[in-house]
Amino acid sequence: MSLLQARNVSVRAGAKVLIEDISLALALGEFLAVLGPNGAGKSTLLGAIAGDRAVARGAVLLDDKPIGQWNKRTLARRRAVLPQHSAVAFDFTGMQIATLGLLAHRDRLSERQMRALAERSLHETEALAFADRPYTVLSGGERQRVQLARVLAQCDADSSVQPFLLLDEPITGLDLAHQHAALASARRRADRGLGVLAVLHDINMAARYADRVAILENGRLNALGPSEAMLTPERLSAVFATPIVKISAGGETAFLSPGGGALGS
Incomplete structure (x- = not known):
């Protein structure tokens, strides 16, 4: 089975330890959510797993190859x-941005095929209206x-390959309907x-969409396992340093912070 793994990974910035001795594996066919308070090391971990951030110790492996x-x-x-954060240096259109995800497939896809894939992904994210803007x-x-849409097109470009999709705060800035739509995609x-x-x-959102969760705290892995087992009020209250309760109604459950409504809202 294809795996994307972090083995005892540590990342530093100068003398500061950003994440320390984290091990986890992402398998095909699963959705793993990474949770934790601000500064816990979530984005650093994703950057290391993506191969975009150098590790001080340990290794990141894709199919057992560094x-x-x-x-x-x-x-x-x-x-x-x-x-x-995605910086864009040139005045690209929405269509051109979505097509950037297909550059690695230029040797096997025609311009027409690339545009069709980009259009399909823009339609899925309800961004087709921005194609020419x-x-x-x-x-x-x-x-x-x-x-x-760019990364969805990149994932959909070759039906013979099942890639890994790595998302760093994909619902930031989205309204509630589009948050659900993004995670449903x-x-x-x-x-x-x-x-x-x-x-x-x-x-x-993690409880609704993810199979497993990894909870980071102070740069270390606090918990890793099935969402339902890991997302307990006791653990979450301790990690996020605020009271969190779990309520059930109409067959659905939700986590609330009594001091401020639904956590994450």
Whole structure:
């Protein structure tokens, strides 16, 4: 089985330890959510797993091969990354941004095929209306939907390959309906056989969409396992340093922080 693994990974910035001795594996066909308070190391971990951040100790492996040894084009076909912040240096349109996810497939896809894939992903993220608009004039939420379309197109480019989809706070800036739509798109990829890892702040969204959760605290792995077993009020209250309760109504459950309503809202 194809695996994307972090083995005893530590990342530092100068003398500061950002994450320490973290091990986890992402398998095809599963959705793994990474949770934790601000500064816990979630984005750092995703960057290391993506191969975009150097590790001080340990190793990141894709199919047992160090991720740094993969050819860049081949790696782009095996994993797609949505970073927390996506800087665009040129005045690209939404369509051009979505098509960037297909650059690694230029040798096997025609321009027409690439445009069709980009259009399909923009339609899925309800961003097709922005196809001909300059990216720079879009709102934060609109940009996020275009960027999500980019990585979805990248994942859908080759039906013979089941890549890994790595998302760093994919629902930031989105309204509630588009938050659910974005994570439902990721869930569908996992159900189709892709591996999905998403850094999230919203506990309820993680509980709804993820098979497993990894909870980080102070740069270390606090818990890793099935969502229902790991997401307990006791653990969450301790990690997030605020009281969190779990309520059930109408067959649904939700986590609430009594001091401020639904956590993550």
